[in-house]
Amino acid sequence: MRFFCIALAAASCAFADGVGIAFPQENALLPAVKRTYVIGAIPAADATQPLTIAGVTNDVYKTGAFIAMVPVEGGTNTITLTWGTNTLDRTFRVAFPSPPKPAATNTPPRDVRKDLGIPPDEEVSDARPKGKRIEDLTVMIDPGHGGQDTGALMPHGAGEKTVNLLQAQAIEAEFAKYGIKTVMTRTTDDEFPALYARPRRAYAEKVDAFISVHHNSTAADRDPREVRHTAAYASTPNGLALAKAIQQYVGPQVTGVKNAGAQMRSYAVCRNPAVASCLLEIDFINLPEGEDAALNDADRRSRIAHAVLIGFLDWLFAPDDGT
Template structure:
């Protein structure tokens, strides 16, 4: 009864009628039957279907409407999308945006300083870790080939981390436990108000339209200030081992709303890229999820012992 459904071709990106920024090529992701005798083709060019059914292809595109025809066996799917034209005339650079003021953004007193790091030997039960699952609700984040949403990868990984931290004895709170969307600044503001000692945000990555996710795939942990960076370095050292052979891009500094907290050491883990079949499969694997959760706990313990 459901045969037709499983034999269908699913295209996750680009969506029908989607408008893409100016680019000469785009990635195309989706899922199809893994039946080896039924080859998947895009505009007549054969595409590898991964063992999970996911596929990834890079296709050349032109400004204006583009049409892709997907065929596999007797199934056909046509997808139209629009690529923005190059700007005509000189491009005026956008005026620089004023620097963020994390005190004003979070609505906390400007004389706020980082609380003293818990001294080595502090029982974990006296250490409060806030775990943030990125995105949520109407904000799905990135999409995977089989149509899974980053917000869901994030909550599964965050819950595994919550459990691992509790097993290690830490006091843990979550910025969300369901498919809700706490406003971006409410997350670090809550960490400040509830006197968290550590804030860790969980995300999964994806590339821009013109970049092949296979080339870009890496793990990294971001921080936005010195205090956060020492935490990010400790965490990323272990995360990199847990997700190997995914390339390790180390800890990096980036101005991120949830990491600019001037009161709570904060970092944001980008575990893997989900817009390629291998990254989607690994990120959906409960065993890998447990490894990453344990790795983050080890990073937290290292940082506390530094």
């Protein structure tokens, strides 16, 4: 099925420029959930009109973006949106619950050194570069995802990759102001450096820190309005020190959302034994307000970039290792 339109005026028939349903995508197969979020956008000019999704009237954000939680059943589901004289259908499938698979056994742990091209006998350390002069530092900034890998989807249909790049570019500009060299793992939306190619490059180029920039979304059946927060992650103790130092400044005062702090989590880009690495989840973007802030609020991106810089300096100049 594809959307159709019963508007009288041809102009309002144009479901282009990010207008439509971004999630679930047409014919998508969702896991065995009992409800899902539906995100998308109607023309901003129609934002004051009542929007009905699966028979329930919903708020429309000023950009035209909307979110609704709708109940679903295993099998084929069709959801209808109506506003004014417009109608939009979306058909997708939901899997039936299947018995849990037996846990995989004997899976050897990944060899991080092999993944990153670090010779087995080479001594490496991800300790912070204590005493190194600012002008001698290089920080690798990694805009998450890219190319075919869009990352999380936003109501107007753009992917996380786009806002990750915007935020990473703001961080790059902020570090440059203070004479700190940066290297970007990608500089366009179309590139997709492979996951392990990023920390591999951080090791090969002997950078002093690695900061991966991401935005978050919820699983289909979780309402992002209930869990929206900012957080940082790391996969080594030294990486965690960097994540903590940064995340203390990327709080509600700059992002406008709750700060969940920094914690350990196993991420491919953060398991680098040669470079202190962390991953920032700036905000949730599978809701209208999160999309608007990440995509349209350049001031907020600058504030976040400044907070990342201050946190980085805090980490660099902390009195003891391990703080």
